[in-house]
Amino acid sequence: MKTAGRIYLAFIIFFLYLPIAVMIMMGFNRSPFYQLPFQFTLHWYSVLRDNTQLITAGWNSVFVAVATTIIATTLGTMAAVALSRSTFRGRNVLRILLLPPIAIPWLITGTAMLVLFYWTGIGRGFHAMLIGHVALAIPYVVLVVGTGLQTIQTDLEEAAMSLGSTPLHAFFSVTLPLLYPSIVGAGLFAFAVSLDQFVISYFLATPGFTTLPVQIYSAIRKGFEPDINAISTILLLSSMALFLIFAIFVRPGGKVDKR
């Protein structure tokens, strides 16, 4: 039974990584029509260097992701502190209101944003994408930071106050330093959510301002060359690196002895 289980797991992992591996490999293959046999080349990466459209879209993605990270991490951390450190009526309703950005298909929220932003004159482009991305990232930040707050006992803050701290000083001198790994983790999460976001960006992009996933999508639909594989490989590997850093920062069970 155990051997069968291991073979099956190997098959699942093969299934998950096969297309990704093929995609990465094709970025290093000479044929522009994805023909095998494989002939190694860095040609497509040098082509990519001259593809200003993709490069610009890539930098746009990074700008949106950085701005999203800063705003979503700040707002989400504030909300997480309020939601986990004070008790008031309606707290559960507020918690449930964090779900729609995650739970409703992005096609619906994306088109809804398009409608409102068009209607009110907010329009599309960088600012519109930022509004959308931050809204999608905030619930994750609240979740990650809220979980981190749960592992920090409230009596640490009380101890600080009993020693003469104001609630604010107690938060900044005791809670925040202990919460730091969770906040960094939440920030990485927000960055990854924004960087990989396609659907919302797609509906809010303008011809003058697109992000990398939007540009890749239109390239796939209009015809493309393996330089798309090259940029996809870069985006893929950066997301994976982000996740691994996140896994190190917010290790489940890594904070057990935090008392």
Place this chain on the structure above:
Amino acid sequence: MPAEGNVPASPRSGGNAATAAMPKWVATVALLLPTYAWLTLAIFLPLCAMFAFSFLSATPMGNEQVSFTLQQYAVFQTQPYMIEVAIWSLMIAVATTLGCAILGFLAALALARAGLGRSRQILLILIVLPFWTNQLIRIFSWTMVLRSGGFLDSVLHFFWAGAPSIGFLYTRPAIVLGLIHGYLPYMVLTCYIALIAIDDEIIEAAMSLGARWWTILFKVLVPMAMPGLVSGCVLIFVPVIGAFMEPRILGGPVGVTLGTVIEDQFTQAFNWPLGSALSFIMLAVVLAIFATFSGVLRRNASA
């Protein structure tokens, strides 16, 4: 000694004496307001606006004459092909969910029960890792595997030179395959969390009572992992029903689903009211699913 100690205090209605300088609720509101204002602007108001749009007769652009109407919601009567599209969309979503359930549950079972020890964590990260990369790129990568003359065919022809092409890009099975690939980690994760909580002793007890492996699987493991299985199904079915990019890329001409129809209304046909109405019908389905399974989802989230 000052006499103030004897002055009776005015009654106070609870609260925290520690923050006498500023009422605590002011701080709470100040902390919460930015987040919920932002969500209102980005999520709740747009949904309201879209709801309003779904009752318009045409997109209010240019000089178009616009009036209020329910006609958009009658789309399934006025355009009967939409019924076929809806059915295909549902079938794709069901097939994807079922495929994920079977493959994912077994993977979670192997992960939880195959005595892997410490490498279990690494395997779990390996399974979840692709999930954190761009879905669009992963779907795109399947085109290189599945197209005729693609990777799959190349491998086949390497072993059997004269074989016919088995590439099945631009078919519905290709869509389902891509979607399963995209959402499988969800199911592995939810099932794994449920399965890892089952005590080894329960299985040993079942074995000591003479249960065979299929009895243990269907009478012990599956029922006990049911909350995880159901959560996984809901978490997969909901986004899949709204998928448009995957059917577009992997389905080509046959990849017409509710999602792509909605996308077209907003990006090609510019019939925003129709797109809004279809979005809202989809939202109603999604909310109904969540309402039905909210009990299971909540129990699973708190576990």
Place this chain on the structure above:
Amino acid sequence: MTNVEVKTVAKHYGGTPVLTDITCHFAEGSFTSLLGPSGSGKTTLLRIIAGFVAPDHGNVAIGGKDVTHTPVRARNIGMVFQSYALFPHMNVNQNVGFGLARRGIRGSAARDKIARALEMVRLPDFGARSPKQLSGGQRQRVALARAIVTEPTVLLLDEPLSALDRRLRQEMQVELVRIQRESGLTTIFVTHDQEEALSLSDRVAILDRGEIIQSGRPAEVYERPRTRFAAEFLGDSNFMSGTVRDRTIVLEDGQRIATGFDLPSDGEHATVAVRPEKMTIIGGHDPASDGENQLSARVTNVIYAGPALTYTLQGVDGTTLKVFAQNRDGRPRETGETVTLVWKAADTVPIEA
């Protein structure tokens, strides 16, 4: 001199009363235990004194100053928490120095005070350690040092020993008493452990369902419990009820119980409590001497624990009685034996039912 004063304090959570009309004093330099079962309100009372919880009404004064509306930070308290609440991202010196820094004491002055506090808790060379590197008992000592280094007006201890194992707890009890004596701090100690309360403090206050049932010196409260709850929660007790006649209690079966204390007037119902260790078991039936009570009972169970024996007996009227005996007088009694219990009238305490 009164140092901490609580006046008519009440607190409700939602609709449930947690404290009802509490009034009590804590004298300068005294060590008082707040003793009660969980849910009795003892922790809430401590947190009201500390300032973490605002009372619905009533006043709290510390050092002669009304602090009812003073925030925690300005009350000049020292508090030790059940979980110790040491700051995990600071070393021992930084933990102990935290309160000093808040009072503007830094540099060499702070270093001296920290060193003295650590010496007092007998951890002089532990300043550079992180809390993670300390054992439970050591964490406890650091928490204590941190609470006393600021020379607070009152030291508040919230079940600080409950997380320690039995041997370590006894060791820390001795330490706690020594440190309290040396520092002379007014100390309020919340516990649900009656032995701890009796052996540590010079005053005990028993709480039940949000009220102080009884308070006084430990021996006073133990020897003269005023209510059935106090008699049962603090130690063990045997209860006997009957009707008052001629300054004795007549049980249902006609036997008379004498007491050295005042009883209600004739004809009224009364209950008395007798500590199990005050009773002795004799074989036959001697005529009762003056100032002594006798009762015959049947042994239903014997727990043999080496130096001591615990007997469970059944009185003639069916009441269950308990007797603690030293393993001294030859052969222990057997189950089923009918024996006579003897105790002094002076150990027979009338209680409110």
